[in-house]
Amino acid sequence: MTDCMEIVQRLDRMVDRELSPDEVAEVERHLESCPPCQRMFHFERHLRWLVRRACCECAPESLRERILQQRGA
Numbered sequence: 001m002t003d004c005m006e007i008v009q010r011l012d013r014m015v016d017r018e019l020s021p022d023e024v025a026e027v028e029r030h031l032e033s034c035p036p037c038q039r040m041f042h043f044e045r046h047l048r049w050l051v052r053r054a055c056c057e058c059a060p061e062s063l064r065e066r067i068l069q070q071r072g073a
């Protein structure tokens, strides 16, 4: 089984889509059996998304809310 530390290090690159399909499969397998890493992954992804959204700060509040709802976040 892949080590948690290794997975956590890969999460960052996974969010950036820099991993090969094999590596992604390995990480996903680990996430299925490891809730702590799963939470870490969701947190990473959410963080990235917030950072990316920061450039849309000028968007009206209602629009941002609609985007959030569409993404089911």
Ligand SMILES: [Zn+2]
Binding pocket: 003, 004, 007, 030, 034, 036, 037
């Ligand atoms: Zn783990």
